[in-house]
Amino acid sequence: xxxxxxxxxxxxxxxxxxxxxxxxxxxxxxxxxxxxxxxxxxxxxxxxxxxxxxxxxxxxxxxxxxxxxxxxxxxxxxxxxxxxxxxxxxxxxxxxxxxxxxxxxxxxxxxxxxxxxxxxxxxxxxxxxxxxxxxxxxxxxxxxxxxxxxxxxxxxxxxxxxxxxxxxxxxxxxxxxxxxxxxxxxxxxxxxxxxxxxxxxxxxxxxxxxxxxxxxxxxxxxxxxxxxxxxxxxxxxxxxxxxxxxxxxxxxxxxxxxxxxxxxxxxxxxxxxxxxxxxxxxxxxxxxxxxxxxxxxxxxxxxxxxxxxxxxxxxxxxxxxxxxxxxxxxxxxxxxxxx
Amino acid sequence: xxxxxxxxxxxxxxxxxxxxxxxxxxxxxxxxxxxxxxxxxxxxxxxxxxxxxxxxxxxxxxxxxxxxxxxxxxxxxxxxxxxxxxxxxxxxxxxxxxxxxxxxxxxxxxxxxxxxxxxxxxxxxxxxxxxxxxxxxxxxxxxxxxxxxxxxxxxxxxxxxxxxxxxxxxxxxxxxxxxxxxxxxxxxxxxxxxxxxxxxxxxxxxxxxxxxxxxxxxxxxxxxxxxxxxxxxxxxxxxxxxxxxxxxxxxxxxxxxxxxxxxxxxxxxxxxxxxxxxxxxxxxxxxxxxxxxxxxxxxxxxxxxx
Numbered sequence: 001x002x003x004x005x006x007x008x009x010x011x012x013x014x015x016x017x018x019x020x021x022x023x024x025x026x027x028x029x030x031x032x033x034x035x036x037x038x039x040x041x042x043x044x045x046x047x048x049x050x051x052x053x054x055x056x057x058x059x060x061x062x063x064x065x066x067x068x069x070x071x072x073x074x075x076x077x078x079x080x081x082x083x084x085x086x087x088x089x090x091x092x093x094x095x096x097x098x099x100x101x102x103x104x105x106x107x108x109x110x111x112x113x114x115x116x117x118x119x120x121x122x123x124x125x126x127x128x129x130x131x132x133x134x135x136x137x138x139x140x141x142x143x144x145x146x147x148x149x150x151x152x153x154x155x156x157x158x159x160x161x162x163x164x165x166x167x168x169x170x171x172x173x174x175x176x177x178x179x180x181x182x183x184x185x186x187x188x189x190x191x192x193x194x195x196x197x198x199x200x201x202x203x204x205x206x207x208x209x210x211x212x213x214x215x216x217x218x219x220x221x222x223x224x225x226x227x228x229x230x231x232x233x234x235x236x237x238x239x240x241x242x243x244x245x246x247x248x249x250x251x252x253x254x255x256x257x258x259x260x261x262x263x264x265x266x267x268x269x270x271x272x273x274x275x276x277x278x279x280x281x282x283x284x285x286x287x288x289x290x291x292x293x294x295x296x297x298x299x300x301x302x303x304x305x306x307x308x309x310x311x312x313x314x315x316x317x318x319x320x321x322x323x324x325x326x327x328x329x330x331x332x333x334x335x336x337x338x339x
Numbered sequence: 340x341x342x343x344x345x346x347x348x349x350x351x352x353x354x355x356x357x358x359x360x361x362x363x364x365x366x367x368x369x370x371x372x373x374x375x376x377x378x379x380x381x382x383x384x385x386x387x388x389x390x391x392x393x394x395x396x397x398x399x400x401x402x403x404x405x406x407x408x409x410x411x412x413x414x415x416x417x418x419x420x421x422x423x424x425x426x427x428x429x430x431x432x433x434x435x436x437x438x439x440x441x442x443x444x445x446x447x448x449x450x451x452x453x454x455x456x457x458x459x460x461x462x463x464x465x466x467x468x469x470x471x472x473x474x475x476x477x478x479x480x481x482x483x484x485x486x487x488x489x490x491x492x493x494x495x496x497x498x499x500x501x502x503x504x505x506x507x508x509x510x511x512x513x514x515x516x517x518x519x520x521x522x523x524x525x526x527x528x529x530x531x532x533x534x535x536x537x538x539x540x541x542x543x544x545x546x547x548x549x550x551x552x553x554x555x556x557x558x559x560x561x562x563x564x565x566x567x568x569x570x571x572x573x574x575x576x577x578x579x580x581x582x583x584x585x586x587x588x589x590x591x592x593x594x595x596x597x598x599x600x601x602x603x604x605x606x607x608x609x610x611x612x613x614x615x616x617x618x619x620x621x622x623x624x625x626x627x628x629x630x631x632x633x634x635x636x637x638x639x640x641x642x643x644x645x
């Protein structure tokens with residue numbers, strides 16, 4: 001589902017978020033760029049600590065203060081730079097135009113307020129309507145995420161609900177004001193598999209109905225294959241490979257992406273040992289000078305130790321840009337990219 | 340919820356019963372009151388007569404039930420030291436003064452400690468937080484009787500701003516309330532701060548911000564209602580310690596409340612009065628905690644629906 005508008009729903013350009021830690025100033029997000037079109041789903045994939053969640057929080061300008069701050073870049077929502085907005089203006093963006101679902105439904109809801117209070121509040125923040133109307137809308141929002149018997153459920157408290165049901169409520173909170181972009185930060189990691197499938201289906205359905213753009217943060221390639229149109233692979237604070245989901249799966253370019261795909265066990269093959277990437281991701285306060293993946297890379301060259309790779313784009317792609325940061329791509333099929 | 344409250348009330352009664360046993364035993368541990376009451380030259384017949392008159396010759400459990408029956412009717416016997424007055428009457432007469440001072444100290448320390456604790460968490464590691472820590476440290480380090488004396492020395496003796504002691508107008512309450520409340524401010528503030536820090540770090544606070552809730556509301560509504568549980572627990576304890584603390588503070592400031600009465604009664608070995616004070620204090624303590632339990636349920640639905 002493509003919108004006629006040329007402009008992406010959300011575009012992040014050269015975003016850098018720093019965190020002041022005891023071990024020094026680190027760049028948790030280091031020059032990250034990507035974009036999501038209307039009705040499109042972008043997957044952000046990477047190991048824990050690769051900067052996925054901080055990227056998401058940076059978009060909403062909710063990085064933990066005062067240690068973390070956004071040092072440079074642009075976050076363009078329908079062409080407007082969110083980084084130039086005042087805090088008051090940002091509040092009208094959060095929950096209204098960009099929303100977010102967090103990882104753990106068990107802790108995402110406030111235990112001392114009823115479900116109704118929390119959904120009504122989310123809607124009421126962005127709508128000037130009498131309470132009765134807000135309650136009605138909250139019930140509708142809960143029905144949209146398929147909470148059974150929402151009229152009665154509004155009086156319940158989080159501890160009276162299952163994990164899957166709570167995550168639906170979080171979904172209702174996120175989608176209650178019909179945002180154009182939803183950031184889903186590993187929303188199904190804490191759910192069991194059947195509930196997970198239901199939840200993904202639900203997000204897909206809502207996307208089809210409303211033309212919602214989704215940024216889906218995950219480390220699960222199965223979820224990526226099912227949900228996403230595009231993928232950004234993050235490693236140590238940078239997007240190392242970016243492209244259409246089909247290309248990423250069929251012809252991954254970056255050794256890290258290849259390694260990640262290799263670590264997903266195939267069902268047909270009878271493997272004794274599961275593949276795992278050797279070594280650990282580099283510590284943020286001790287970044288390699290050159291390519292950040294070099295110490296763990298099988299095809300590393302001398303140059304990789306000293307110089308961070310250029311961005312190489314696939315010379316001819318029909319289905320959208322595909323590029324990767326790797327020196328091994330200096331071959332005719334790939335051309336240096338300016339972006 | 341109602342069932343909860345009934346159970347807690349029954350537990351409270353049990354606690355009160357246990358205290359009555361202790362209060363009763365107390366008077367028998369230090370020897371027969373007959374020896375204390377009789378003049379030195381009294382003969383054994385006289386002692387036997389009194390023993391019989393007071394029922395001290397009957398078995399201990401029987402004496403206890405008589406004591407309990409009377410206590411339930413508010414009858415702890417006549418005071419030995421203050422002739423012609425009942426023990427419980429004396430306590431009731433002094434109670435308003437203690438409640439006035441203690442209540443004032445509780446209200447003021449809560450009004451100060453709660454917001455300061457919340458803001459110290461919000462502005463963690465800023466000069467505000469450090470100043471709060473210093474105030475808390477001082478409050479917890481200084482014994483209240485010593486603080487009381489120092490306050491009198493500075494503000495009453497040297498500066499002559501406030502009266503040294505006694506009960507009177509508002510100015511009489513200031514120094515004893517500070518001496519009594521500083522420790523509570525300290526403890527209350529630190530509890531609130533740490534509870535808030537934990538809550539502010541939680542996912543639901545993140546979600547509230549994601550919803551677009553203004554920061555002020557995030558702090559004072561979303562976070563505080565969760566964080567209030569720990570300080571509330573403590574509130575039951577301070578409500579009680581206001582009374583036990585009154586024993587010291589009222590003595591230092593010659594405040595004519597139950598605390599001072601208790602000290603005077605102990606000095607005069609006035610057991611009926613001591614017993615009346617102990618049981619009354621225990622009662623107040625238990626009622627305060629019962630109220631706290633009820634408030635819990637109001638704050639936390641997980642308790643309400645157990």
